[in-house]
Amino acid sequence: MQVTVPSASEAIRALKAKGYLLHKSYGPVRLTTRGARKAEELAERFSILRQFLVDVLKVSPPTADQEACEIEHVVGPDTLTRLNAYLVFLMQCGQDTARLTQHFHEFLENYLAGEACPDCGVTPATLKMDSASGS
Numbered sequence: 112m113q114v115t116v117p118s119a120s121e122a123i124r125a126l127k128a129k130g131y132l133l134h135k136s137y138g139p140v141r142l143t144t145r146g147a148r149k150a151e152e153l154a155e156r157f158s159i160l161r162q163f164l165v166d167v168l169k170v171s172p173p174t175a176d177q178e179a180c181e182i183e184h185v186v187g188p189d190t191l192t193r194l195n196a197y198l199v200f201l202m203q204c205g206q207d208t209a210r211l212t213q214h215f216h217e218f219l220e221n222y223l224a225g226e227a228c229p230d231c232g233v234t235p236a237t238l239k240m241d242s243a244s245g246s
């Protein structure tokens with residue numbers, strides 16, 4: 112990520128206004144306790160989102176880094192908790208979730224290529240029709 116000087120000082124001003132930073136003109140920038148807690152929270156949010164993007168959705172790591180960084184600022188705590196629950200479920204449930212994820216990855220590859228999944232036969236066209244008629 113590129114950070115220009117004006118955008119950096121704007122960011123510092125905004126973070127100071129929220130009570131996250133201690134900063135006097137031209138002095139060092141320090142995190143307040145509140146700021147450190149927020150940074151920790153964002154780092155955790157980032158790692159959950161990044162893991163979901165990379166491990167489940169197979170988003171390329173550079174794209175996942177960038178997009179997790181953007182999503183972490185807007186996703187609500189309830190959605191994030193549910194997303195984390197899904198990751199924990201996939202990793203720890205022990206009831207064939209590895210096979211399910213593997214199937215999904217095979218499905219995803221075919222879906223992105225516009226092909227039917229050779230395992231279950233579901234096609235991208237079927238999904239588009241379903242989402243148009245449903246919800």
Ligand SMILES: [Zn+2]
Pocket residue numbers: 214218228229230231232233
């Ligand atoms: Zn399938």
